[in-house]
Amino acid sequence: MTLPPFALHRPHSLEEAEDLLAQHGDEAAVYCGGTELLLVMKLGLAAYSNLVDLKGIPELRVFEERNGTLRVGAAVTHHELESSPFVHRLFPALAEMERRVANVRVRSMGTLGGNLCFSDPHSDPATFLLASGAELVCRRGAAERTIPIGEFVRGPYETALEAGELLTEIRIPVLPVGAALVHEKFAMHERPALTVSCYMRADDGHIVDTRIAVGSVSATPGRVTEAETLLVDVPVESAADQALLAGEIAAEHVAPFADLNGSVEYKRNLVRVFVSRCCTAAVERLRRT
Numbered sequence: 226m227t228l229p230p231f232a233l234h235r236p237h238s239l240e241e242a243e244d245l246l247a248q249h250g251d252e253a254a255v256y257c258g259g260t261e262l263l264l265v266m267k268l269g270l271a272a273y274s275n276l277v278d279l280k281g282i283p284e285l286r287v288f289e290e291r292n293g294t295l296r297v298g299a300a301v302t303h304h305e306l307e308s309s310p311f312v313h314r315l316f317p318a319l320a321e322m323e324r325r326v327a328n329v330r331v332r333s334m335g336t337l338g339g340n341l342c343f344s345d346p347h348s349d350p351a352t353f354l355l356a357s358g359a360e361l362v363c364r365r366g367a368a369e370r371t372i373p374i375g376e377f378v379r380g381p382y383e384t385a386l387e388a389g390e391l392l393t394e395i396r397i398p399v400l401p402v403g404a405a406l407v408h409e410k411f412a413m414h415e416r417p418a419l420t421v422s423c424y425m426r427a428d429d430g431h432i433v434d435t436r437i438a439v440g441s442v443s444a445t446p447g448r449v450t451e452a453e454t455l456l457v458d459v460p461v462e463s464a465a466d467q468a469l470l471a472g473e474i475a476a477e478h479v480a481p482f483a484d485l486n487g488s489v490e491y492k493r494n495l496v497r498v499f500v501s502r503c504c505t506a507a508v509e510r511l512r513r514t
């Protein structure tokens with residue numbers, strides 16, 4: 226496996242990157258860490274004679290909290306998120322999820338934006354961000370739009386990005402008081418066979434909002450609303466049985482595909498066990514807050 230030759234461009238602004246894309250058209254691709262793009266090029270599955278490295282663009286490296294929303298530039302690496310004291314303080318669940326993505330080499334180079342834009346069905350962040358209600362900021366020239374994560378991920382290796390459009394920022398609502406967000410995964414190979422995230426918020430001792438996202442078992446991550454409704458308007462202290470039942474209901478309603486990770490039946494079983502476990506952990510966290 227050798228990488229075919231290409232010209233490397235290192236723009237310092239979004240405008241410069243967009244000019245390069247316009248100039249080279251289908252011959253060019255952007256990249257951040259290159260952990261996916263360079264691999265598919267080495268395998269001969271994609272060919273570009275021009276690569277545009279986005280890492281030097283300051284707007285894509287932002288990392289800040291504004292009005293209760295964490296804004297993460299698309300070129301921020303998994304390792305930066307997992308190791309940042311700022312993220313640990315503001316959003317420990319995000320740091321926890323990032324710490325379990327891939328291995329340290331991939332986390333050091335790979336970015337949150339690259340993970341979402343590649344849209345591999347086996348993604349920890351895509352599932353986590355769906356449960357957290359994140360939005361993605363995309364831009365092409367002067368046109369900027371904000372897309373909920375559930376609409377951004379369209380299918381395996383397919384996103385809502387249009388030709389020449391760039392993902393610039395991921396906006397994640399910081400957990401409000403009384404909320405918990407738990408992420409679980411199961412992996413036999415390098416990438417996860419199953420990812421589950423559960424967001425819950427309680428008010429006055431009752432669970433008032435629940436979002437359960439299941440990913441990596443089918444083409445795209447999805448919410449399981451049938452299981453979520455079991456965990457709304459329930460006293461936190463007596464939600465344990467509902468959390469277990471949520472796994473049963475989720476297993477009935479997901480639509481897994483069979484692949485190297487296992488059969489449809491096996492994946493339904495994984496969903497049953499891990500959704501129950503994830504919801505139980507979220508209820509536990511609510512009890513402790």
Ligand SMILES: Cc1cc2nc3c(=O)[nH]c(=O)nc-3n(C[C@H](O)[C@H](O)[C@H](O)COP(=O)(O)OP(=O)(O)OC[C@H]3O[C@@H](n4cnc5c(N)ncnc54)[C@H](O)[C@@H]3O)c2cc1C
Binds near residue numbers: 255299
């Ligand atoms: C061995 C291995 C194990 C892994 N394990 C896991 C795992 O456990 N969990 C998990 O979730 N993921 C896993 N991954 C995936 C990993 O998280 C991604 O490889 C990484 O995040 C991709 O980021 P990148 O910056 O390297 O992407 P790149 O390779 O730079 O880009 C990926 C794609 O996105 C496009 N792109 C990148 N940035 C932008 C942008 N700003 N705007 C528009 N398009 C853009 C590129 O053109 C390319 O098509 C694994 C990967 C490997 C290789």
